[in-house]
Amino acid sequence: MPWCTHCDRFLSPSTVRTDGTCPTCGKPADVESGRARRLRAIPWHIKLLIVVFGVYLLYRLGQGIDWLIGQL
Numbered sequence: 001m002p003w004c005t006h007c008d009r010f011l012s013p014s015t016v017r018t019d020g021t022c023p024t025c026g027k028p029a030d031v032e033s034g035r036a037r038r039l040r041a042i043p044w045h046i047k048l049l050i051v052v053f054g055v056y057l058l059y060r061l062g063q064g065i066d067w068l069i070g071q072l
């Protein structure tokens with residue numbers, strides 16, 4: 001979804017002018033998809049948290065497999 005950095009808001013693709021400028025302020029709108037923008041906007045410490053949580057889950061999974069093997 002197009003984004004206008006000047007107005008700090010998303011624009012619906014139909015309202016963006018054919019030359020790619022914002023209909024409100026006339027500045028060039030960023031036509032990069034909003035999804036890609038939001039992914040890049042994730043703070044680094046949240047990414048670190050996700051990685052640490054993933055490692056923890058793998059560790060617990062290994063413990064679970066060990067337990068299962070112990071039950072056999």
Ligand SMILES: [Zn+2]
Nearest residue numbers: 004007022025
């Ligand atoms: Zn604008």
